[in-house]
Amino acid sequence: MKAKVxxxxxxxxNSEIETWRICRDVGLxxxxxxxxxxxxxxxxxxxxxxxxxxxxDRIRAGAIxxxxxxxxxxxxxxxxGKLVLGICNGAQIVLEAGLVPGTGPVRKPTAAFTRNGPVPxxxxxxxxxKLTIAPERCAIxxxxxxxxxxxxxxxxxxxxxxxxxxxxxxxxxxGHLAFVYAHAxxxxxxxxxxxxxxxxxxxLTNRDxxxxxxxxxxxxxxxxxxxxxxxxxxDILAPSGGVTIFKALAEALKRA
Amino acid sequence: MKRTVAIKLKIPDNEAYTALTALxxxxxxxxxxxxxxxWQLDDRxxxxxxxxxxxxxxxxxxxxxxxxxxxxxxxPREGEVWIEQLDARDVPVRIAGVHHARRYVGxxxxxxxxxxxxxxxxxxxxxxxxxxxxxxxxxx
Numbered sequence: 001m002k003a004k005v006x007x008x009x010x011x012x013x014n015s016e017i018e019t020w021r022i023c024r025d026v027g028l029x030x031x032x033x034x035x036x037x038x039x040x041x042x043x044x045x046x047x048x049x050x051x052x053x054x055x056x057d058r059i060r061a062g063a064i065x066x067x068x069x070x071x072x073x074x075x076x077x078x079x080x081g082k083l084v085l086g087i088c089n090g091a092q093i094v095l096e097a098g099l100v101p102g103t104g105p106v107r108k109p110t111a112a113f114t115r116n117g118p119v120p121x122x123x124x125x126x127x128x129x130k131l132t133i134a135p136e137r138c139a140i141x142x143x144x145x146x147x148x149x150x151x152x153x154x155x156x157x158x159x160x161x162x163x164x165x166x167x168x169x170x171x172x173x174x175g176h177l178a179f180v181y182a183h184a185x186x187x188x189x190x191x192x193x194x195x196x197x198x199x200x201x202x203x204l205t206n207r208d209x210x211x212x213x214x215x216x217x218x219x220x221x222x223x224x225x226x227x228x229x230x231x232x233x234x235d236i237l238a239p240s241g242g243v244t245i246f247k248a249l250a251e252a253l254k255r256a
Numbered sequence: 257m258k259r260t261v262a263i264k265l266k267i268p269d270n271e272a273y274t275a276l277t278a279l280x281x282x283x284x285x286x287x288x289x290x291x292x293x294x295w296q297l298d299d300r301x302x303x304x305x306x307x308x309x310x311x312x313x314x315x316x317x318x319x320x321x322x323x324x325x326x327x328x329x330x331x332p333r334e335g336e337v338w339i340e341q342l343d344a345r346d347v348p349v350r351i352a353g354v355h356h357a358r359r360y361v362g363x364x365x366x367x368x369x370x371x372x373x374x375x376x377x378x379x380x381x382x383x384x385x386x387x388x389x390x391x392x393x394x395x396x
Contacts, residue, residue: 058271
């Protein structure tokens with residue numbers, strides 16, 4: 001039976017429609033599931049946590065959502081090998097839930113995507129993220145090419161990876177650093193990082209490689225019309241580079 | 257001279273209510289939860305007018321929704337925890353006479369009968385929800 005995908009909506013989530021749409025466009029049987037429908041989650045084969053401001057980021061971004069009843073199902077599913085993709089606020093939630101980097105117990109976070117640096121302002125900027133792990137290290141990236149470069153939009157006030165020195169070492173040594181910010185030519189340096197994120201981190205995976213948290217929004221670079229510079233001379237309804245990550249998710253679900 | 261002030265909402269605090277609901281869902285027996293911004297100021301001005309000087313900073317204090325208390329102790333009270341973001345310890349603020357400031361988020365937990373929550377309850381709230389040790393430090 002074809003696995004279904006749930007796009008989760010917490011109170012304050014705001015990117016569920018575009019996320020649902022790109023999942024649908026890559027052939028995934030996808031439903032938007034609201035917090036009041038949490039009990040339906042076990043029937044889904046994968047969970048996508050979209051961006052937004054769940055619970056208004058009260059206490060910390062993702063802190064309340066990590067304890068929402070929906071996350072009970074997501075955590076259980078992740079522990080049983082289901083695929084989980086967290087984007088932006090969804091990434092903050094899976095970090096607060098301790099699913100990534102997953103170096104501590106569940107709901108005991110060892111890292112956070114926190115206030116941007118060096119100036120703590122909201123960033124809205126087109127970026128590229130580069131795959132830094134072997135593709136097969138993470139189930140969701142397994143069909144990507146090595147060093148894959150994916151365009152996305154960074155749109156966050158709290159996207160800087162922060163952790164203690166020991167935990168940052170665990171992230172590196174354990175192969176959890178899935179994506180870093182990069183330039184359009186694939187080169188990597190500090191100037192490509194929009195938020196002073198530690199390790200230049202844009203995305204993390206867990207030990208088992210079935211959970212991926214990515215801070216910028218690939219779904220907002222999913223069609224050419226997302227770009228002023230692609231509005232002329234191209235098919236504006238054609239898929240853009242951000243679709244790659246969702247195609248990879250679809251491939252991963254086919255293999256699962 | 258170190259002075260400590262607490263700025264809290266006098267209108268309903270939705271964030272505190274959400275945190276209270278989450279803590280109860282986690283099994284903690286908390287009757288009430290209050291939240292405040294705690295500012296620890298290195299102050300060269302007069303103690304008598306520190307409240308007025310802080311209230312003049314409109315980015316910190318809005319008289320329509322905030323109330324300000326000057327705290328006697330430099331430490332959290334019984335049933336209280338202060339959460340500090342580890343990499344944002346020194347906060348630039350413009351308050352006359354103040355040359356250095358540290359910001360905390362203060363949470364006061366109460367048991368039934370308006371009694372301060374005991375230390376175990378505060379510790380549980382800190383460990384389960386109020387503090388992410390990767391980026392924050394809890395003082396209680």
